[in-house]
Every structure is written in C-alpha cells, then in structure tokens.
Amino acid sequence: MNTAACETPATDTAPPPPMRWPHSTDRLAEAALLLATVVWGSSFAWAKASGDAINRLLGAGAHAALGPLLLMGCRFLLAGLLWLAIFARSRRGWSLPSLRRSLLLGLLLSAGLVLQVLGLDRTSEAVSAFLTSLTILWVPAIMTLAMRRPPERIFWFGIALAGGGIWLMTGAMPGGIGVGEALGLACSIAFSFHIIALNLLTPRDDPARLTAGQFLVVSAVGLFACALVPSGRHLMDPAAVNNILSDRQVWVHLVLLVLLPTIVSFGLMFYFQPRVDPTRATLIYLTEPIFAATYAWILVGRRLGIMQTVGAGLILAANLLVELWGSGRRVRRK
Numbered sequence: 447m448n449t450a451a452c453e454t455p456a457t458d459t460a461p462p463p464p465m466r467w468p469h470s471t472d473r474l475a476e477a478a479l480l481l482a483t484v485v486w487g488s489s490f491a492w493a494k495a496s497g498d499a500i501n502r503l504l505g506a507g508a509h510a511a512l513g514p515l516l517l518m519g520c521r522f523l524l525a526g527l528l529w530l531a532i533f534a535r536s537r538r539g540w541s542l543p544s545l546r547r548s549l550l551l552g553l554l555l556s557a558g559l560v561l562q563v564l565g566l567d568r569t570s571e572a573v574s575a576f577l578t579s580l581t582i583l584w585v586p587a588i589m590t591l592a593m594r595r596p597p598e599r600i601f602w603f604g605i606a607l608a609g610g611g612i613w614l615m616t617g618a619m620p621g622g623i624g625v626g627e628a629l630g631l632a633c634s635i636a637f638s639f640h641i642i643a644l645n646l647l648t649p650r651d652d653p654a655r656l657t658a659g660q661f662l663v664v665s666a667v668g669l670f671a672c673a674l675v676p677s678g679r680h681l682m683d684p685a686a687v688n689n690i691l692s693d694r695q696v697w698v699h700l701v702l703l704v705l706l707p708t709i710v711s712f713g714l715m716f717y718f719q720p721r722v723d724p725t726r727a728t729l730i731y732l733t734e735p736i737f738a739a740t741y742a743w744i745l746v747g748r749r750l751g752i753m754q755t756v757g758a759g760l761i762l763a764a765n766l767l768v769e770l771w772g773s774g775r776r777v778r779r780k
Contacts, residue, residue, distance in 0.1 A: 475721035476769070479730045482711035487737025489707035491745070493517065496699035503690050504677065512675045514563045516690070518556075519668030521700060525708040526661030529654075536658040547647045548659020554640035555660055556667035561633035569626025575735065576616040577630030582608050584638035585728045593642075597725040600771045605725070607764035608732050614757025615735050641724050648720040657716045661708070729765050736761060 493514070500513035530536050566574050582605050590596040623631075648656060672678040680686055691697055719727050736758045742748040750758065 472718075472721040475718040476726070476730060478714045478718040479722065479727055480733070482714040483731055483734045484737050485706050485711045487734050488741050489703060489711075490738050491741065492699040492702050492707075496696050496703070499693055499695040499699075500690055503693060503696075504681075504686075506677060509567055510675075511563050511567045512672060512678050514566075515560070515668050515671045515675060515678075516681065517700065517703070518559055518563070519665050519672060520691070521665075521703050521708055522661045522668060523665035524700070524704045525712075526658055526665055528704065529658045529661055529709060529713070533654045533658075535652055536654040539652060539655060544651055544655055544659065547651055548656050549663055551640065551643055551647060551656060552660040552663025553667070554636055554643055556664040558633050558636035558640060559664065560667065560671050561629050561636060565626050565629030565633055567626070568624065569630060572616045573627065574630050574633075576612060577627065578634050578637070579609075579612040579616075579732060579735075580631070580634040581638045581641065582612070582725075582728050582732055584635055585641055586725045588638060588642055589724065597723065600768055601723075601725045601729075604729050604764040604768045607760045607767065608729055611757040611760030611764065612732060612735070614753045614760065615739070616757075617753065638728075641719070641728060644716065645720045645724050648716065653717045653720075657713055660716065661712075726768060729768060732761050733765065 497513040497517050498508060500516055501508060501510045504510075504512060506512050562574065562578060565577070586597045586601065586605060672681055691700070722730075739748075739750050739754065739758070743750070
C-alpha cells in the first residue's frame with residue numbers, strides 16, 4: 447500500500463496508514479447516508495415489480511435472474527448518462543487513474559449486485575437478506591486483519607446489537623451452506639470490499655467523476671450478465687428490448703429506480719461515505735430493512751411481528767449507542 451498518499455507527518459514511531467476517514471463521525475455525512483438508506487428502503491417494491499414484469503414479458507419464471515439483471519443494466523446505464531448530463535464535473539478531468547478507480551469500484555459494486563440476484567434465485571429472501579447484512583461483520587474484520595485498522599471498541603457493541611437485530615428481523619438462519627447461501631456470503635463480502643474501497647479511493651479523485659464511472663461499469667456488467675443467463679441472448683433483438691421498455695409497469699418503475707435509489711441514494715453514498723468510518727456507515731445501512739418494513743406497512747398494511755419489532759429496536763439502539771458515544775467525544779474535544 448502506498449503510504450506516500452498521506453502527507454501528514456506521523457506523531458508516533460510508526461507512520462499512519464493511508465486512510466483519510468476520521469474515527470469521529472461527520473453528522474452531515476451520517477444524515478446523508480441515512481437519507482440514502484431511507485430511499486433504498488422504498489425501492490424494494492419497485493425493483494421487484496419491474497423485475498417480475500420483465501420476466502413475465504420474456505416468458506421467464508417468476509424468480510428468474512434475467513429480469514433483475516436486465517433491470518440492473520438499464521437502470522445504471524440511464525443513471526450514468528443522466529449523471530454525466532447533469533454534473534459537468536463528472537465529464538472533466540478523466541485520466542487513467544480515474545478510469546482504474548471507477549473500474550475497480552464499479553466491479554466490486556456490480557459483483558455484489560449480481561451475486562445478490564443469483565443468490566435470491568437459489569435461497570429464500572429472508573436468508574439472502576440476513577447473509578447480505580453480514581457486511582457488518584466483514585467490514586470491521588477486513589479493516590482489522592488486512593489493514594490493521596480495527597474499529598474503536600464502541601463499534602463492536604454496536605455490531606453485536608445490530609447483528610442480533612438483523613437476525614430477528616429476517617427470521618432466518620441458513621440451515622446449511624448450499625449454492626444460494628454461498629452466493630449470499632460472496633455478495634456480502636463484495637459489498638464489504640466496496641464500502642472500504644470507496645473510503646480509500648474517493649478522496650484521491652473527484653466523487654462526481656467516480657460516480658459516473660461506477661454507474662456505467664455496473665451497467666456494462668449487468669447487460670453482459672444477461673447474455674450469460676439462459677434465454678437472455680435474444681435480448682440483443684431491439685424489438686424485444688422495445689417491447690419490454692414500452693410496458694408501463696416496467697418504465698414507470700424504471701424511472702423511479704433511476705432517479706431515487708440510484709442517482710439520489712448512490713450519489714449520496716459515493717460522495718459522503720468517505721467522511722464516515724466504514725463500520726459506522728455499515729451500521730447506518732443496516733437500518734434499510736426497517737424503512738422497507740415501514741413502507742410495506744404504510745402501503746399494504748403488512749405489520750411487523752413481535753420479534754421483527756425487537757430486531758428493529760436493536761438496530762436502532764446500535765446506531766443510537768454509536769452516535770451518542772460520538773457526540774460525547776465531540777463535546778469533550780471542545
């Protein structure tokens with residue numbers, strides 16, 4: 447690792463690691479990540495409805511991977527083009543290092559998304575959600591073992607609370623490791639590396655430029671993956687694509703997915719997360735099932751059970767614990 451990236455002189459005998467996020471957290475950045483998570487929570491219903499509609503139009507099974515993969519490719523392609531059109535900074539200053547960073551971040555993100563789609567086709571939604579949430583374990587583990595930058599002690603209490611909360615909310619614990627469970631684990635590991643890489647690479651570049659690059663890389667991976675799925679090759683026919691995108695249920699949800707959970711949520715994540723400790727950011731992202739459940743209750747009256755409510759409370763308690771501890775540190779420094 448290139449320690450020359452950190453120009454601040456070390457005060458200890460050993461040079462500091464080249465990481466630019468502080469242990470103390472930035473409240474504005476935390477609020478932005480929480481807003482991104484709120485929007486993500488609303489997107490489950492849109493993604494499921496449009497993915498199912500695409501599978502129906504293609505004559506694929508209800509849980510086939512083709513629909514979600516095509517949706518992923520189109521969603522991020524439109525988001526990338528729109529981002530480039532809106533933000534002039536994203537079109538300027540491209541260099542070989544910028545391309546490499548965008549490619550690495552985009553591949554990590556798309557790996558997590560593709561593995562999640564493939565895993566959902568082979569295991570239950572509850573088990574998939576639980577395994578994906580294991581980022582709360584992988585992120586601090588990677589930081590501790592590979593980077594020698596363990597989280598502060600308070601985060602481990604938050605991790606324990608949030609991990610128990612996720613287990614109660616999903617009501618799932620894999621009974622064995624099959625293909626679906628292995629894909630779910632791989633998905634959570636890919637997301638964990640993306641979270642850490644985002645904090646490492648974004649401070650060295652322009653967030654607007656890297657956001658556009660990531661969107662386009664994810665789009666390319668999603669569309670390429672469609673060609674590898676059975677019955678996906680005939681999507682090369684423009685008439686088939688036009689038939690899919692002209693369906694009202696598909697294009698309405700696609701527009702919502704492009705604007706809100708992609709441009710807004712991922713845009714906030716890519717810009718603000720590097721200002722927050724990676725483990726803290728992961729704790730915030732774990733509130734997503736709470737917001738998804740809240741939307742389900744508002745829209746269709748689906749209430750949380752007792753165990754799910756307790757689980758949601760534990761996740762919120764974990765975030766409150768870490769936030770209050772961080773607030774105390776900020777006050778003491780003043």
